[in-house]
Amino acid sequence: MKKKSSSPTMKDVAAAAGVSLGTVSKVVNGAPVGEEYAKRVRDAIKKLDYHVNIYAQGLKADRTYTVAVLIPNTAHPYFGALTYYLNLALLKQGYRMLLCCTGFDVNREQEYINMVQQNKVDGIIGLTYNPSLEIGENTPFVSIDRIIAPNIPCVASDNFAGGNLAAEKLAALGCKNVCFLRIGSDLNNEPNKRRAGFQNGCAAAGLSYSEKILHDGDDTAQFGAFLQEHVHNGKLDFDGIFCVTDGLLYDIRKLLCEMGMRIPQDVQMIGFDGIRDFFDKDYTCSTIVQPAEAIAQTCVSTLLNRSAENSTPSLICLPVSYAPGGTTRD
């Protein structure tokens, strides 16, 4: 017995419409076909509920309508949001998304890239940390937040402007002594420009600047020790803190609360990312908002148009904005 559930093929459509295989293919792919034939084919397609087999298509045409997305971990709200918007933008363009979570593991990043290249995806969008990633010439790649090579487009929000904006806001909110906190890799990636932007803004506004920077693998308890050192007469030396991400802000907020500091009464805090609550409504802290949806859309359009215009800029910066979220007095 023949498989009942097997989908109809182009051959079936051709037979039903009384035309040849090639004609059906042309109709499916929008090649010029006489109206009378085209109609017969379209009717047959509808009647049989025919859909092209992407594996046959991919084999023949080297075109798979599939894009691989490399992201560290979807469990992090910002990366999760980025993934969601990438999925949406790809869907809108008729592309499927192969998700590859790298878990911040530089080896897994490379393994995934090798894997998806053999799988002949149409392109890769990656937020990676491997400083010496090897990407095949034949697979279009768009990078997020990290400049990998001159010929690989990088999409990021304007991190320098964001850092600058945080300083301006803290100054406008009455802060005098501010502090920058960061943890993360020391790569020369875009988010690390937040610090320079913040320093620039502090200098312009005449704010007193301090900082504490930890690296991957450092014990975050060092932030607690640092903050303790800066308490005098029960008061914190800083009246404003800029955290490199909202995630870090949560942790620092917890530490400060345990130290008896009130937020925003005693210290005002600004984070970076723009993470929102469960209902996607309010921001969970005062924050510099990255335009996640715009970043995702830009990645997708850059990737899909890459071959079209070969004058793609190597860095595309998208504007950030400020949103109050309870950790500042506005």
Add this chain to the structure above:
Amino acid sequence: MKKKSSSPTMKDVAAAAGVSLGTVSKVVNGAPVGEEYAKRVRDAIKKLDYHVNIYAQGLKADRTYTVAVLIPNTAHPYFGALTYYLNLALLKQGYRMLLCCTGFDVNREQEYINMVQQNKVDGIIGLTYNPSLEIGENTPFVSIDRIIAPNIPCVASDNFAGGNLAAEKLAALGCKNVCFLRIGSDLNNEPNKRRAGFQNGCAAAGLSYSEKILHDGDDTAQFGAFLQEHVHNGKLDFDGIFCVTDGLLYDIRKLLCEMGMRIPQDVQMIGFDGIRDFFDKDYTCSTIVQPAEAIAQTCVSTLLNRSAENSTPSLICLPVSYAPGGTTRD
């Protein structure tokens, strides 16, 4: 000029090893091959850096090593974590993951299912809300948190036990008057058993029980109004609150803080899901922890072994646990 970058094919390997195409195929697929030949083939594969073309394989073998995952929105921490662990579990089994974010849209759920079925994925893992989902007979499906049909396995954590555990913990922490808060669809899905479990636990521990339940689309401000009604002489009627998810807990906590209530001094709160902080270390609130990693692994193993043993139970419940996270006095 021929495409330089095109990958080597089985034919190239066969030529390099001096054997036939079929022999290479056997080696690749683990069929019995003479050791001498096998070695020649393995060497050639390594030398040419050959990898099978999954599109040719999928076309011929109807086996694609790809699983589609339907999830509402990866931007939500719990769904994001589930996605991450699913990705990991699938990778470990050699499967690729096609991500399909449905945005809680029942129509998109159905569209995605239709799409991935035509794309001949090997199976689907879905956390869906459409009460009348149509799933083709030929595509294995494993459902999360929702019983769709008797022949479709459902993986969920033990929601009833979790609700019960929340009541036990609140009682042990000294609560007398507790309240259950929920918002969401009214589907007969597994998470909705949290309420019954909590009621059961309250009755067993002699706690006074109240509840406020909102439905999809309701204005969450109603929770604020409800809580305001239950303030007498500046004190809240409840000394313990069980929120149906951690996400809801965050919002309620924010409301209570704005009302001047201190947590956990005035009210103790327990959520459900087990969302952790940015560094995957601490819990962000006291919570009933769903074993996200175990759920993901169970989904994958159930899906991949489904045809093997056709005696798969229709509901697989995984144990939950309690974790303090600052919103209770422990």
Add this chain to the structure above:
DNA sequence: CGACAAGTGTGAAACGTTACATGTTATTTT
């Protein structure tokens, strides 16, 4: 009126793999 071009349908040959029927050895049985 014959030739030529433009437009468009047709059939066959790929794409890289797997499966199955054949061949070819090497090994065992009587």
Add this chain to the structure above:
DNA sequence: AAAATAACATGTAACGTTTCACACTTGTCG
């Protein structure tokens, strides 16, 4: 020692598309 039987390599026919050379129809022009 001849025959039967393993064991395993080979070649070929699919799988469902796309593409390309070719054929056929029309219409146009000298």
